[in-house]
Amino acid sequence: MASASTAADISEAKITPIVIISCILASSGGLMFGYEVGISGGVTAMPGFLKKFYPDVYASTQKLKTNSNYCRFNNQGLQLFTSLLYLAALVSTFFASYTTKRLGRRLTMLIAGIFFIVGTVLNASFQELSMVIIGRIFLGCGVGFANQAVPLFLSEIAPTRIRGGLNILFQLNVTVGILFATLVNYGAAKIKGGWGWRVSLGLAGVPALLLTLGSLVVVDTPNSLIQRGKLDEGRAVLKRIRGTENVEAEFSEILEASSAAKEIKHPFKNLLKWKNRPPLVIAIAMQIFQQFTGMNAILFYAPILFATMGFGNNASLYAAVILGAVNVLATIVSIFLVDKVGRRMLLLEAGIQMLLSQLVIGIVLAFKVKDHSNNLSYGLAIVVVVMVCTFVSAFAWSWGPLGWLIPSETFPLETRSAGQSVTVCMNMLCCFLIGQVFLLMLCSMKYGVFLFFSAWVLVMSLFVLFLVPETKNVPIEEMTERVWKQHWFWKRYKDDYEGGRVK
Ligand code: BGC
DSSP: OOHHHHHHHHHHOOOOHHHHHHHHHHTHHHHHHHHHHHHHHHHTTOHHHHHHHOHHHHHHHHOTTTSOGGGTTOOHHHHHHHHHHHHHHHHHHHHHHHHHHHTOHHHHHHHHHHHHHHHHHHHHHOOSHHHHHHHHHHHHHHHHHHHHHHHHHHHHHSOGGGHHHHHHHHHHHHHHHHHHHHHHHHHHTTOTTSOHHHHHHHTTHHHHHHHHHHHHHSOOOHHHHHHTTOHHHHHHHHHHHHTSSOOHHHHHHHHHHHHHHHTOSOHHHHHTSGGGHHHHHHHHHHHHHHHHTSHHHHHHTHHHHHHHTTOOHHHHHHHHHHHHHHHHHHHHHHHHHTTTTOHHHHHHHHHHHHHHHHHHHHHHHHHHOOTTOOOOOHHHHHHHHHHHHHHHHHHHTTHHHHHHHHHHHHSOHHHHHHHHHHHHHHHHHHHHHHHHHHHHHHHHHTTHHHHHHHHHHHHHHHHHHHHOOOOTTOOGGGHHHHTGGGSTTGGGGTSSSOTTSOO
16 A cells, blocks of 8 residues: 655654653553552562462461472462453453454543542451452453553554654563562561562552553554544644654554454454464464463562572562563663564574573573572572573563554454454463463472473574564554565465465
8 A cells, every 4th residue: 555655754853752651651551560560479478368268278387397488378368369360361361352453442541540449448458358359350350441442542543753762661660569569568568467468469559550550641543543444633633743743544444454354243243264374373372472471470470489599588579670671671672673674583592591590590490400499509599580580671671662562553453353352362261371371380390490491492592583574664554565575474464375275
């Protein structure tokens, strides 16, 4: 389609304050997600929390001498506390797909904010385990709605040349949320009387409020307005956010994408069509791979993991705070690099860095940590922390942000909401699986878990090398022409001859 005129429009598109502010506000959805990822590891290691809700686990943490170090936190009920949220997010994202399409990105973010507020109130004020569980379900729905709407919002509202950077604001907020949660846990664990976990769970209200208020202030994306038939408003918003009157080419491109989208009666069925395979396969693979880097295994259970490696309680929380800070800083690096060096370069470099650091951690632990003792020497403990930081920084400038960015920018408008649902759903499913089985794996595979994840890193890097196309600087509604139809492998799904299958 009108590539030449769109290119002219794009160079005129300014980086307007309204775009920057909208993106900052919307991306606070990531803050909430990050806070939930970061908070549960610390809470489930707090004696006050364990004593109240999981007395068996508490008893087992007290019997260090008789219980394998690798296994002392292994309890399915406890893992469920962490992973239930992801299960709720997984289911709710399909409802969120409907609302993003019908009500728009902005209202979907508002719904997410409300879910978060209700979940937080339930969580912080409960006396019964059943209330925690219900609170976690509400929070999970919030995550499902927010992770559905925010990445789409960011990718659609951003001017092409800084789309990657702006989209990564979501991930930056995720990492800030994780760090904030870790700091809160660090302080809350020190509260006398064993009720610090209540503070940890209750402070989720801060990001929840930010998202709710933020979504009341932002404008919806032109793509979403046009898709819902609000053409004049869509054009007006486009002019405002691009800071120029010359938006006709981009407008008609979105309009064309939107009429194609209107033809689609069953978005999920449509997603399965032959021609939609490339972004679908990439989105699903990116989510599986993102989670199988092992990042969440490290993050969810960082304090537990460090304790297992023989760090004292305080040192473990402290090391987790360092990880959180590295995660934030490296994400900022990604914001600046993603639209310059491109997505593939970041993923490939990080693959090497993650592979090596995991191998070193696995090997050090294999030689040094014996089941029944805390005998990691000071020097080796430092090596492990440095390697974990090396791993986290690599994840933070690659799979962390790009796992969300690439799917949100590669689906055509007609399948974008449905595609994003599948993305969120796969992400949450894998998060859930890892959350649920990691402690079991740690208990049975011991240091081998790191070798397990490093094998995955190898596979995903090969996948990137051969199958992930570069999407840097390509306008979002031109992906089919400029990316998929040009790719050595994926072009067969887009050729006019459609392999005899339904177009
Ligand atoms: C992932 C989360 C992860 C976080 C860590 C996100 O992109 O989806 O699962 O916890 O990055 O920074």
